[in-house]
Amino acid sequence: MKYQWLEVCKRYCWLLMLKEPSVKQLCRAILPESNGNWLVFRFSETAKQFSRRRPIDAPVAGSRPRHCHRFEYSKLMNEFKQAGKVEQVLRLLQEMKDLPLWPDVVNYTIAIDSLVMADLPVQALSVFKEMISTGLAPDSAFCTVLVKLYCFHLKDFASACEVIMWMKNHGCNADTLTYTTLINGLCLDGRVEQALGVLDYMLEDECPPNVYTFTPIVHAYCSKGRLYEAKELMSTMENVGCLPNNVTYNVLIEALCRNGEFGEVDKVLRDCKQNGWKPDEITYSIYMNGLCKWGRVNDAFQQLDVMLSEGVLPNAVTVNILLDCLCRASMTWKAKCLLEKSAELEWDADVINYNTVMSRLGDAGSYWGVLKLFTDMLKKGIPANARTISIVIYNLRKAGKLVMAKCILDG
Secondary structure: OOOHHHHHHHHHHHHHHHHOHHHHHHHHHHOOOOHHHHHHHHHHHHHHHHOOOOOOOOOOOOOOOOOOOHHHHHHHHHHHHHOOOHHHHHHHHHHHHHOOOOOOHHHHHHHHHHHHHOOOHHHHHHHHHHHHHOOOOOOHHHHHHHHHHHHHHOOOHHHHHHHHHHHHHOOOOOOHHHHHHHHHHHHHOOOHHHHHHHHHHHHHOOOOOOHHHHHHHHHHHHHOOOHHHHHHHHHHHHHOOOOOOHHHHHHHHHHHHHOOOHHHHHHHHHOOOOOOOOOOHHHHHHHHHHHHHOOOHHHHHHHHHHHHHOOOOOOHHHHHHHHHHHHHHHHHHHHHHHHHOOOOOOOOOOHHHHHHHHHHHHHOOOHHHHHHHHHHHHHOOOOOOHHHHHHHHHHHHHOOOHHHHHHHHHO
């Protein structure tokens, strides 16, 4: 089926090729003339424009505060925490103790939260015990981080509840964020009924829930395939004046896509203005990914045009989804060629893009194609991650090249 957007795309690419002879030659080298290959043209232009990401600014390792003050240390520690540099957070905490400028509860909260975010629960508990030994009293923010530690990493929900009861008994009432953290942890563990019980207790405690309190429950319902309850809860949210946000709707749309209910997705998107929300790049990426997995590649690329017409710009995740679409449309080898020519196409391909195509090449039985793409990635200075190594070794084993697989694993 030929869509109007495909004709527009053709005209656009034709103009592009008139202006850029090198692009014209490159595309002709990669692709034979056919209508289906305009999807590849469309992808290459999207990748060129929208794959570039600004690096996250992070303080330099070894940085020290300008002034020897707890507030300055807290600020720098928090910046390192956001950058995921837990060792730098702990360095600053130790530096404060050595000065001596003994850390306060805020400094300890940042340190423990940093360890929790790095999935280091044992070390987090050790820092917690150290703080208690100094005689510092936990505050609401500290207790919330402790609830997060127990719920998300230790799965010790009884201890998380004890923290909230301790807060209540010591005049440090749990706030919305504390209860929401507990509800989120329960939902992620599939304990949706217990989460609802915490919500009831929260209301009895006269602590008002917000959209971030309800959304994990909506997600839990959707994960269990209980879409009716998810929609009912969203209706309840609207009735009590707590309107669902983009995250809530994205959760619902992902569940609908998983079931192939694309008509329902279109209805949700049509009603978005009436319901007070605007789809974002994550919304469209979820929709395109769902269409892609159900083999509706043309429809997925059509959503790219809808997205752009609404003034929403794709991100790196969107680009990778479209790359996967090409692979699922039996264009895996063309996707491989695009990756190999990514520098000439001005596309900032990353390890996730390479993993996507290598995985699809392996599914198609092209084991040497996987190895060739792996080599190309390393030549471009793109570091492999654990997923890359897993894909390469798996395919070498399937090809019977056990010695080579062992060399990569050892090296």
